[in-house]
Amino acid sequence: MPELAEVEWNRRQWNPGLHDQVTAVALHAEKRLFRGTVTSLLRRRLTGQKLVSSEARGKRMLFRFTGDGWLGLHLGMTGSLRVEKAEFDAGKHDHLVLRQAGRSLVFRDARQFGRIQFHNGAKAPDWWREEVPEIVSKSFDAKLVESFLKRHGKAPIKAVLLLQNGFSGIGNWMADEILWRAGILPRRPAGKLSKAERAAIFSETKFVAHESLSRIGRKGGDVPKTWLMHERWNQKGRCPKHGIPLRRATIGGRTTAWCAKCQR
DNA sequence: CAACCTGTTCGCCA
């Protein structure tokens, strides 16, 4: 699930727990998810504290607690956040559960490509403060995209769109969606795109990010049927514009789908 | 049983 808008959706799943005290912490300390994190500290510093606020940046989330506790979450490939009843029994892949009087806040991640970090201090942790502009912010502008594409000029544009220090929050399906809308073949080297094509990458990135984020709260929640996204999952996917079968190949290490007619 | 998967990180090479 987890790309930009889905991350934001998951972040909100814990909103029912805002301003409530964490009465107990249950976690699977030996799991790879906690690599680099002192779980005993996490457990000790969150127990008895209140969840104050949360924020998402790209694919990362930060939950703030009283007592200077900061919980960083990344959903990886299969992570999700949800709320369960207070007395709910954690399943095999429910690697972190924050118990509150009225509910349990649950982090599940079967494949464990995600990550759980904890920091105790007055200021937000270093790993959160490193600045990569959010796509929906003003500082993500055409100039920034220009220089980023130039810097990675030899790599296929598809691979460049997946680099989180430039396109924060873009994942596999969003990258394909952007390229389809921009009319650009995923294998084209980023440095060989025309000025107009670079401008299209910029504006379609903004468009896809804004559109998908704006739909989270609404009923249905999903992006329109006319988006490539709905077609690219299965082998029989077809271009929403032309109805012809999508081409597919591994590019930038990931399965990539495109329309040979739309994209040049 | 084999292939595939919405992500990052590491080691190797240019």
Next chain:
DNA sequence: ATGGCGAACAGGTT
């Protein structure tokens, strides 16, 4: 020093 690429990670699904 920087950039590009493929493998590895872990487990479920097709």
